[in-house]
Each structure stands twice: as structure tokens, then as C-alpha cells.
Amino acid sequence: MGHDSEYTGRYVVLFDPSSQESGVSALSSAAGIAPLERVTGTESGNVAELLERPDVSVLFEDLSAAVVEVRPEQRHALVTTAEAEPSIVTAEPERMVHALPITTPQQAPTEFFPAFRSDEDVIARHTRAETAAVQGPSWIEDGYTWGLQAIRAHLSQLTGDGVKVAVLDTGVDTDHPDLAGHLEATESFVPGETVEDVHGHGTHCIGTVAGPADPQQGPRYGVAPEARILAAKVLDNMGNGPDGQILAGMAWAVSHGARVISMSLGSRVRPGELFPQTYETLAVRALALGTVIVAAAGNDSRRPVRTAPVSRPANCPSILSVAALDPALAAAHFSNGTVNGQGGEINIAAPGWQVRSAAPGGGYRAMNGTSMATPHVAGVVALLAQAHPDASAADLSAALVAGAFPLGQPAADIGAGLLQAP
Known part of the structure; x- marks a missing residue:
């Protein structure tokens, strides 16, 4: 490209x-x-x-x-x-933006300018080696995914009841038995495509936010099972879309009362590149209207050889940037880090390796990437919003970061630490 x-x-x-x-x-x-x-x-x-x-x-x-x-x-x-x-x-x-895991093969990105692309494409070739190398806590996923256990969502009495969470992505499988009853509203901002998710990325992210307490099959995987989902299709069936479609989705989400907007999408930035003023200004305006925005940090790193800068728009100061953790609770090898200042910092980290969630067609699949970490964070914002219905968006963001569990790793890699559910 x-x-x-x-x-x-x-x-x-x-x-x-x-x-x-x-x-x-x-x-x-x-x-x-x-x-x-x-x-x-x-x-x-x-x-x-x-x-x-x-x-x-x-x-x-x-x-x-x-x-x-x-x-x-x-x-x-x-x-x-x-x-x-x-x-x-x-x-x-x-500019173009890309899903940060995509289920279909994508064109290889150039050094600096990929499309908004999915995490899985970027890291697929590392999967076998990583699976063999990760030695962490022994997670038994009989009742809950390891991600829900790591962030302690399975111990929370909160459910996100009635809190609106917008997921801007590749759409949603509106007939998925686990998700159909959780959709508050859906809208496609992609010309010629319905909100139906043929890609898989959006359905997976939505499942992590609000999959049910008792899914049709397997362990619980949803952080906030009673949250209400606003599903905006802003990326096409290949996982790509221009800024205009993202902005349309943001405007729609804010107008529908979203307490949090989850964006598992982005595009690569150069070392030293400044954050986009457009997204930063819109994030500030959204915060003033009561909406927290969280976004995936990106998957361009090759740790320990190279750590890539946080992607755009997660590199905006007023957007919470989410890194991915593997089951050993270490920064995943692909997870971007704090390279650029002025907003390019990691704010918090969440599970992003072999995360099980919903898939189009009524099924399930495991996916990798900061895209998978981000909806964990959005789900916890929903729990906080349920507990503190009158809190400002800035207060919710501050509470989220303050509640993180420190892991003894550099803030440049994991921000405040491991996301924790209230």
C-alpha cells in the first residue's frame, strides 16, 4: 500500500x-x-x-x-x-483507518502507512512461537475466560446495567444468540454495506464488552453483560475506512448517549509524529458531553527487538490508550508502547492474547491484539458508570486508571498497570 x-x-x-x-x-x-x-x-x-x-x-x-x-x-x-x-x-x-485484528488477509503494510488493519494480520506469523514461549499463571477457563479472571470482572457485582457502550468497528452479527438482545441501536456508515459483520472483528469486540453472563456455549467472556451496545459500522468488510466514517460514528454514539466509545482501530505513526488534532479536539468535546473514548495502542512492535509508537488515534492525550497483555501478564510482543510523548503514552493494559469471544454465524473464536484488550477497558468503564451514574467522563477515566493493578513493569509498556473491574 x-x-x-x-x-x-x-x-x-x-x-x-x-x-x-x-x-x-x-x-x-x-x-x-x-x-x-x-x-x-x-x-x-x-x-x-x-x-x-x-x-x-x-x-x-x-x-x-x-x-x-x-x-x-x-x-x-x-x-x-x-x-x-x-x-x-x-x-x-x-486518512484511512484500519481494524486492529482482521479476519481476512490484508495487503502487507508499508513501513509507515498501513490501513486501519486488524491485530491478527500483523501477528499471525508469531503465533506458534509465542504460544510455546508464554509461561504464565495457570488459567482454567471452565467458567470464565482468562481475561475476565485477570481483570477480576468475574468477582464484580456490577453488570453495566443499562449503560450505553458504543463500539466503532466492522459491525456486528445482529443474529448472534449471545448478542442480539444486547443491541440498543445499530448503524452502518460504510457506503453500500449493512451493519452485518462479515469480517468478525466488530462482533468479537462487542462480545468482550457485553457478552452475556450465561452464553450459549463455553465460559463467560463479556465484561459488562447487561450493558447496552451501540454498534456502529465504520470499517468496511475488509476492515478499512476513512476518518470521515469514524467521525460519523463518533457523532452518532455521542448523540445516542454513549458513556464510552470503544475503538479497536488505528493507523501507524512515525517516531516523533504528533497526535492528530482532529481526534484530540473531538475527544475533548466528547468528554465534556460525558463520553469516555478508549482506543487500541496498535500491534506494530516486535518485542524485545523493537517497540513501535502508539497508533493514531490512541495517541491523543484525551483518548485512553490500551496495551495488550499475554497470559503471563507481560506486555504482548506485538503491543505498541510509549515512544512518542504528548499523548503517545500507554495509559492502561488489558488481556489481548488468545481472547475468546463471539464470532459471526453464532459461534466463537480466539483472537489476539490490542483490539482485544480495548473492549475489556470499555466494559470496565460501563461497570464504573453503573456504580457512579453521576460521574463525569473525566472522573470515570481517572477512576479507571487509578484502579489499575501495578505489575512492576515499565509504564512505557503497560501504563498504570493491569485493568481491574470495580
């Missing part, structure tokens, strides 16, 4: 919510951008089609964010206008 294929040619523009109309006018008059099609998070039915049209730019009014079509000759004017206009916070090129 070449460098240019990671960029769509569109731009994501953020406005100051207090002077949004001034920014919209400036885009039209100074940069020549066509009038924006306005949508709200609750009116999301045709967003996928709007985003696909080359003659339409879309304004997500709830987030004061727009995805704009920009012809090559307009780019200079757009950037100049954004720098000069106080009501425009930032304008950044739209």
Missing part, C-alpha cells in the same frame, strides 16, 4: 462550536468549498451515501466537524483559510 493511498484527498475541518457559521462561510467564500450538507448524530440514515459523493461535503453539527471535498487546486486556499480564520480550529488531510 503506497503512501498516497492512506490519504483520501478530502480534509477534516473542525470549527469552534461558538462560531461555527463563520467558519462555514469562510470555507465557501475564501476556499471555494461547496456548501456543506448538514447532519446530526440522530439523523444518520444517509450519511454513508453522502460521504461517498464527490460533490458533497458533510458537516456533523453535533461535533462542529466537517469532511470536505477538496480539489487539488483548492488545497492551498483551504489551508491558508484555516490558518487565518479564528473560527476554524484545524484542517487536516483525511
